[in-house]
């Protein structure tokens with residue numbers, strides 16, 4: 001490792017050879033603005049086209065200004081990060097970008113969290129000195145995502161996410177010069193492309209070009225309708241991220257305040273998706289044991305490994321890209337859909353109302369859940385099990401419209417019965433969590449012995465692909481974990497080629513799992529935020545009185561009163577699904 | 585940008601596959617593959633791009649991205665009599681733009697488009713290296729030199745009954 005010395009704004013710093021000026025500046029806390037450059041540390045995610053030039057700096061002895069994100073340090077370099085020349089150049093660059101940007105900030109969905117807006121503010125832009133043509137593209141609306149490319153600044157972060165990280169390939173830069181834009185093949189609607197609705201492009205877009213479909217107005221309408229009972233479920237990853245929208249430290253757990261806020265907004269009952277996560281474990285865990293038992297008995301028709309199926313973007317991915325492997329994932333529905341199916345039958349009966357008069361809303365860290373809720377398989381006579389699915393960001397908007405000070409809300413608890421949950425349900429929100437929850441229950445159901453421990457550190461972490469072997473009382477169970485669809489693809493290709501040695505694999509589409517979901521508060525490239533959310537998830541789990549899904553008293557009651565047994569006829573009908581070849 | 589749907593014949597699919605194979609199905613050879621395929625079919629309709637994406641194991645969006653990046657590639661079939669107007673510097677300063685405008689006006693199509701009857705298409709080219717004849721127009725195999733907008737009508741007339 002070769003070290004070199006550079007001077008930035010009179011501060012001397014030693015960096016490894018190959019470090020960019022931007023990287024060196026970070027080390028000495030010199031803030032250089034960036035726009036197209038994007039990096040999630042420790043996750044191997046970087047966008048570095050060097051295209052926007054907002055990051056230019058002055059380098060002694062060089063005629064031209066250098067883009068800090070794309071210029072490597074050399075020995076003895078002397079750098080000025082904010083000379084008059086630099087500031088003027090940045091302003092010019094910003095004005096040029098803005099000269100082809102619609103001035104709709106006041107009513108833009110990204111207002112307040114837009115990188116372009118905050119940078120314009122930071123640079124003190126008061127007037128655009130250039131007048132030119134403005135791009136004009138048609139709006140592309142899908143069940144989950146809206147593309148408004150008039151607001152695109154061609155940073156190509158979305159393209160990097162979709163191609164390099166997710167390997168979905170729905171997006172690419174097209175055309176050249178003024179006409180260039182990021183688009184789908186043949187500029188078809190996103191709906192018809194290979195898009196999985198993972199929302200990772202949305203989560204890195206610095207402008208309002210890519211946003212989620214906003215369902216909050218429809219929810220307000222339902223809440224105002226006296227003939228409807230409106231209930232809500234909240235996914236585990238929401239409670240460890242929502243606080244960020246109200247200025248709290250990343251990793252703050254706001255479960256109680258979130259419940260209180262939802263009641264004040266007017267939901268009739270506030271429930272927990274964690275309850276449905278426990279239910280998922282009952283079904284998925286039983287399915288795993290069932291497949292495993294048959295496999296060990298020599299039944300060659302049983303496919304192993306079994307893959308988890310609770311991530312809807314992952315389901316879209318394999319339906320579109322691996323249609324030859326539809327029998328490998330578990331048939332268990334996702335927790336969102338299990339919740340909806342039970343709410344519109346068991347709960348509606350208990351409440352004495354018709355399913356049509358019960359409106360089920362879910363709050364998810366995810367944009368793919370919007371599409372999932374609209375799938376035909378999850379409707380009865382046209383009435384969906386989940387009526388509306390909104391993101392963590394949309395919930396924050398809804399709260400801001402209704403409540404003055406989120407911080408000072410009291411902590412309140414979920415309603416029962418579908419609000420009772422365990423620590424196993426909570427950890428569904430992070431990569432490694434679903435499989436850990438499954439292990440906690442499958443172990444005890446299989447061995448009929450008490451687990452000697454509850455924390456499976458070997459399954460935790462943020463490494464893209466992880467593996468571990470868990471001893472099921474003499475039976476070694478091999479487990480694989482992947483997050484990010486590019487990593488999932490690798491495991492799938494291994495299975496297809498007959499190289500996979502796993503019994504079970506957990507897959508989540510988003511980097512970090514649901515905590516890094518496409519519907520979460522924007523992390524603006526700070527992976528420390530995702531780590532803080534993950535730590536919060538495990539903290540919430542550790543604090544729970546019950547930490548194994550099969551010990552959830554309301555789940556036990558649900559099977560006694562209504563479902564019968566896991567994988568039984570009723571469970572099969574309500575809690576399992578099938579997959580379709582959606583390759584075009 | 586959608587072109588009229590076409591169904592490739594089995595033989596045509598095989599021809600595309602053969603071209604890809606000549607380049608070892610390497611995604612890095614995309615431009616060469618597109619070039620060869622276009623010289624075979626005259627243009628690159630979406631159906632052709634689908635096959636290429638599959639053969640080179642790359643995303644369709646990327647293939648489309650490259651096709652739309654280079655003005656040489658086209659997704660519309662060229663006319664029976666393709667009209668190329670040179671827009672190199674020499675031709676440009678001698679009024680090639682006016683000539684191009686006149687072709688567009690008479691045929692009621694834009695650059696890159698083909699007339700509804702399939703007879704003519706217009707393209708603008710970078711320098712064709714016949715600067716002495718500027719402005720230069722090429723129709724099919726025939727080259728016209730020192731063209732003015734007043735000549736456009738007569739040039740088109742030559743092909744009307746062909």
Ligand code: SF4
Nearest residue numbers: 162195196198199201
């Ligand atoms: S939602 Fe995911 S799959 Fe779809 S375009 Fe964005 S990054 Fe690609």
Ligand code: SF4
Nearest residue numbers: 152153155156158205
């Ligand atoms: S859509 Fe957003 S992320 Fe994608 S290139 Fe445009 S501005 Fe960048």
Ligand code: FES
Nearest residue numbers: 035050052053069
């Ligand atoms: S941030 Fe460096 S060129 Fe865009």
